[in-house]
Amino acid sequence: MSxxxxxxxxxxxxxxxxxxxxxxxxxxVGLFFLxxxxxxxxxxxxxxxxxxxPHFQGAKNFVTLVQDTTFWxxxxxxxxxxxxxxPAIFVxxxxxxxxxxxxxxxxxIFRTIYFLPVVIGLGTASLLWVWLLNDQVGILHQALVHxxxxxxxxxxxxNTAFVAVIVMVVWKTVGFTMIxxxxxxxxxxxxxxxxxxxDGASWWKQQLRITFPxxxxxxxxxxxxxxVGSFLAFDQFYIMTGGGPHNSTITVVYWIYRASFTYFRLGxxxxxxxxxxxxxxxxxxxxxLILRQRTD
Amino acid sequence: xxxxxxxxxxxxWYTACSITALLFVAPILWSVLTSFKVPAEANAAPPRLLPSxxxxxxxxxxxGYGDGMPRYLGNSLIVATLTVxxxxxxxxxxxxxxxxxxxxxxxxxxxxxxxTLMVPFQSILTPLFLVLHTxxxxxxxxxxxxxxxxxxxxxxVFMLRNSFDGIPRELDDSAAIDGCNSLQILWRxxxxxxxxxxxxxxLFAFLASWNEFLAALIFLTDSEKFTLPVMxxxxxxxxxxxxxxxLMQAGITITVLPCAILFLLLQRYYVSGLVSxxxx
Numbered sequence: 001m002s003x004x005x006x007x008x009x010x011x012x013x014x015x016x017x018x019x020x021x022x023x024x025x026x027x028x029v030g031l032f033f034l035x036x037x038x039x040x041x042x043x044x045x046x047x048x049x050x051x052x053x054p055h056f057q058g059a060k061n062f063v064t065l066v067q068d069t070t071f072w073x074x075x076x077x078x079x080x081x082x083x084x085x086x087p088a089i090f091v092x093x094x095x096x097x098x099x100x101x102x103x104x105x106x107x108x109i110f111r112t113i114y115f116l117p118v119v120i121g122l123g124t125a126s127l128l129w130v131w132l133l134n135d136q137v138g139i140l141h142q143a144l145v146h147x148x149x150x151x152x153x154x155x156x157x158x159n160t161a162f163v164a165v166i167v168m169v170v171w172k173t174v175g176f177t178m179i180x181x182x183x184x185x186x187x188x189x190x191x192x193x194x195x196x197x198x199d200g201a202s203w204w205k206q207q208l209r210i211t212f213p214x215x216x217x218x219x220x221x222x223x224x225x226x227x228v229g230s231f232l233a234f235d236q237f238y239i240m241t242g243g244g245p246h247n248s249t250i251t252v253v254y255w256i257y258r259a260s261f262t263y264f265r266l267g268x269x270x271x272x273x274x275x276x277x278x279x280x281x282x283x284x285x286x287x288x289l290i291l292r293q294r295t296d
Numbered sequence: 297x298x299x300x301x302x303x304x305x306x307x308x309w310y311t312a313c314s315i316t317a318l319l320f321v322a323p324i325l326w327s328v329l330t331s332f333k334v335p336a337e338a339n340a341a342p343p344r345l346l347p348s349x350x351x352x353x354x355x356x357x358x359x360g361y362g363d364g365m366p367r368y369l370g371n372s373l374i375v376a377t378l379t380v381x382x383x384x385x386x387x388x389x390x391x392x393x394x395x396x397x398x399x400x401x402x403x404x405x406x407x408x409x410x411x412t413l414m415v416p417f418q419s420i421l422t423p424l425f426l427v428l429h430t431x432x433x434x435x436x437x438x439x440x441x442x443x444x445x446x447x448x449x450x451x452x453v454f455m456l457r458n459s460f461d462g463i464p465r466e467l468d469d470s471a472a473i474d475g476c477n478s479l480q481i482l483w484r485x486x487x488x489x490x491x492x493x494x495x496x497x498x499l500f501a502f503l504a505s506w507n508e509f510l511a512a513l514i515f516l517t518d519s520e521k522f523t524l525p526v527m528x529x530x531x532x533x534x535x536x537x538x539x540x541x542x543l544m545q546a547g548i549t550i551t552v553l554p555c556a557i558l559f560l561l562l563q564r565y566y567v568s569g570l571v572s573x574x575x576x
Contacts, residue, residue: 015398122509232416238513
């Protein structure tokens with residue numbers, strides 16, 4: 001009897017060792033994620049300057065937020081950006097995935113090249129494109145003016161700046177979606193296409209009846225990753241447009257950044273962050289729902 | 297569509313793929329080429345396509361820019377190295393803990409970690425700034441590395457837990473019979489098998505840290521602490537006088553090069569990490 005209970009004790013002690021293994025990771029996550037997360041809620045309820053002491057003011061920040069037209073403009077601008085950039089990435093990504101879903105020699109090299117911009121930083125890519133579009137030294141600017149697509153510097157006009165940012169982001173991220181779709185396509189058994197071919201189904205019909213339905217969850221995943229990512233857009237607008245012209249390209253994160261670190265209204269920045277987080281949680285909940293469907 | 301059977305289609309396919317490939321690499325190649333032009337040609341308006349001769353002058357100018365290129369490159373390397381070391385150690389231990397031990401609240405704790413994956417760091421910037429300030433870690437490379445580690449943690453722990461889960465427990469048991477304690481089992485038995493997962497995790501941590509912009513912009517305030525992307529932004533916005541486009545392209549080339557090389561060498565690990573991170 002005593003032998004059994006001591007074995008049980010050792011077993012339990014060995015299992016509690018698990019806490020020691022996860023402790024260091026949780027120390028870091030606790031300090032730099034959970035603490036700020038808790039603090040965020042408290043800050044949102046305070047007037048919190050960078051220097052000097054904060055004082056409690058209840059829901060005042062949220063009242064300000066509701067009336068803050070710049071915030072809501074930035075919110076809708078970000079939503080618009082997410083809605084435009086997502087299909088702008090998705091359609092070419094699907095085309096590229098079809099192109100490189102091949103066994104011909106050299107396919108691997110093409111995949112690598114299309115993916116290469118993904119590993120460059122978004123900040124660095126933005127700087128690169130500012131230069132390409134510069135009205136003095138930019139080669140892309142010269143070409144676009146020469147072909148008659150552009151009269152003034154692309155980044156000086158709200159509409160062309162919006163298009164320019166989207167083109168840069170597509171160039172930078174399309175390879176990521178391409179790989180996701182490619183992995184999905186390669187998981188589809190070839191027999192399905194052979195059977196369809198024997199039945200005389202055209203290539204378009206095969207896409208419509210086999211590839212699209214079987215890639216549904218991959219589509220959903222790629223779309224949601226893109227929408228959530230676009231909602232957090234900052235680097236590309238900060239660097240390429242500076243939020244201008246006339247504050248027409250300010251995203252939510254950009255406005256939070258300005259309120260907190262330019263105007264030093266940290267409490268207000270926190271309140272806006274909470275709204276952003278709520279919007280993203282909603283999107284992530286959709287993601288989880290879809291993933292659950294996928295495993296069922 | 298069986299391309300191999302139709303030579304004409306094959307030619308079309310190669311042509312389409314090659315032109316597309318050219319579009320993808322053109323911005324980078326153009327930047328690299330410009331970085332080797334003599335400064336006058338790099339700054340010529342309108343730009344000239346081919347350089348009259350190759351020159352390293354832009355790189356020499358970059359060397360002396362601001363606090364000196366070695367400083368900024370060093371800052372980026374320090375942050376990236378700290379991030380990689382931290383993430384490799386912490387996520388290996390945590391992944392092992394979650395894979396091999398049963399303890400109360402394990403499920404809840406794992407969920408807490410996954411929540412970190414869903415709450416993006418952009419939404420807790422403001423309080424994070426205060427926390428770093430309080431801990432004297434604001435305007436510090438170590439502080440920036442700790443932020444990178446925190447937000448790279450969920451993916452890394454998840455990835456490594458899955459790697460460990462894929463290893464049969466019989467291996468642990470036989471090592472335990474040979475007298476190994478749990479740390480020795482991890483080090484001698486499991487880590488060698490889980491190495492591909494560990495490489496993916498380290499690669500992602502490096503790239504995330506090397507390319508990180510927003511946190512570096514906010515948390516680093518002294519120009520001598522700047523990492524490459526922030527330093528480049530300052531150079532491009534004419535922070536210290538007129539913009540030298542040749543110098544800029546030299547800086548961009550140096551910033552892009554490590555990412556490109558690492559990706560080309562470790563592509564396999566990158567893609568497997570990406571797929572398991574996104575799909576699971």
